[in-house]
Amino acid sequence: MTSAAGRLTFSNDISRDLELLEYGLDPSLDTPLLPNAAVMNALQNLVRLATQLCGAPFGVVNIISAGHQHQIGAWGVNPGVCSREDSMCAKVFLSREKTVVPDASRDPRFADSPFVTGEIGRVRFYASVPLETESGFVPGTLCVFSETAQELNPAQVDMLEVLARQVVELLELQHRTAQLDRAYVELEESNARLAGFAGRVSHDLRSPLTTMLGYLELLQDDPKINAVPGAAEDLDMIGASGRRMLAMLEDVLTYSRVGGRVQPENVSLQAAADEAMWDLGIADQNIVEVQELTVYADRVQLRALLQNLLSNAMNYRSDHRGLQIRISGVSNYHGSTVLVADNGKGIAPEDRSKVLEPLVRLHRDGDGPGTGLGLATCSTIAKAHGGDLMLSETPGGGTTVAVSFPAA
Structure with a gap:
């Protein structure tokens, strides 16, 4: 039987993955989430700067989904994917506090991590800053690490936090880009539906209207009708109204077609x-x-x-x-x-x-x-x-x- 806590965790996991989708990142993939090329290059440059400022050889931007840790920007290592259970950042990122550990093998939170024990890596120094958006969502972390123990001074920690905020700005840029892409697709679909609807309506209305104008011309050529006082003027008025309606149908159809692709x-x-x-x-x-x-x-x-x-x-x-x-x-x-x-x-x-x-x-x-x-x-x-x-x-x-x- 599933506990209330289990149901809450499952619900939160679904919510997290849906939120990542909003940023154009598909967490269902077992491969690294890929931002667009411009964002990816900028992320790599920020990670490189973070490693240089902190004097660490390795750095990554981690996005943490319901089941995985995805490295979407990296320096010194190839970006990859691991399970969330193995992730060091997954243990601390939701605290919304920076984490600086001189020697992870001596920290009870990380001592048994496969990234520390040698199963995946031999991390000793580890520092991370959560990536928190204005809405309060934390998609992951910016972290730097090395295989030797070391310390960070307060100025280095401050700069790491500044760079983390820059990473968030890039992720928000990707977020807005994804929103615009979806809006553009929806607009194109809406325009296509509008053009199809207008075309059908225009055709359905034009056919009887054209037939009516044809019969009207026959009446206007009939000498018996023209002999009736005022009939010619009335028929001219009806014809003018019909032609204006036909012109309006053409204009509506034209308006519905422009502005698409x-x-x-x-x-x-x-x-x-x-x-x-x-x-x-x-x-x-x-x-x-x-x-x-x-x-x-x-x-x-x-x-x-x-x-x-x-x-x-x-x-x-x-x-x-x-x-x-x-x-x-x-x-x-x-x-x-x-x-x-x-x-x-x-x-x-x-x-x-x-x-x-x-x-x-x-x-x-x-x-x-x-x-x-x-x-x-x-x-x-x-x-x-x-x-x-x-x-x-x-x-x-x-x-x-x-x-x-x-x-x-």
Whole structure:
């Protein structure tokens, strides 16, 4: 029959292994837990520094799971795995106190350890500092040791504690990296589900809507219907509403698809702008000036972004001056920033964050048609590339949209 203490220990062991998984370390493996390469190299350098400061030939960072001790950083020895029962650090690390033992063979806590008796090693001097996170979790220790007895002075003990805190910082970095990796995977899965759902809904709605518009066109061509007073105007109104709904479905589908997995490459801003202008039928209207720039971006999504921004500029043009749009950019070692500036109505500062939300429109007099997804789509494209989108006022009036694209 399992005792209450046994059940508590088992529960704590499960909790410890789950906590280690949160740090990207899989304790179910009987091989050394492996941090990512950058963290591993930094850990090795810290352990090396610890051995030099303490005058000891060997040092390790130990992670202690429910059943094992895993050496994830080492100097002077090859990292390995042993049972938790054999571990010297496992006997003291949960005390949250530093341990300095001049001769482990004379200490009752360690005298029968296989690392002391010669079965695994002949450790004499041993010093360890628990690795305690801000949450109070202690994943293991930083320890140094040698096969000869020795002492540490207070300054050396202090430095060992400082280095232990640096090890904790590295483990927290791995923790945050693991959390970001999981969040990214979940986001990709969510985007895929959203795109699939939007595709199905769009298809299910587009089919009957397209059929309805087809029958509507037949009615509009019927002379008997047109002979009825007001019928033609009513049919035109129904047709306009149906086409707006169809356009909204297309916009929703496009919005659901962007921002997922991008395939960046070096893209000519001039070429992407030319394609967007051709799609909108404004290639020959001399209203757009484009500065050549190489942008590291997904070609299709950059074209979609420019198409949305050009469409917005046309929809919200000023009543007092002819439309002019300038597409330019700047580039440095950080990446590129694409600027699309128009001389239209502009967007008031208090409305700039609002219009980046999906399906938000300002409903101003004289505004062109739209679904409120254009700028939201552009913002999503920017974020998918690891960049951002910012709105500001064009000198002289209008809106300037700045979209950043990080370097490769």
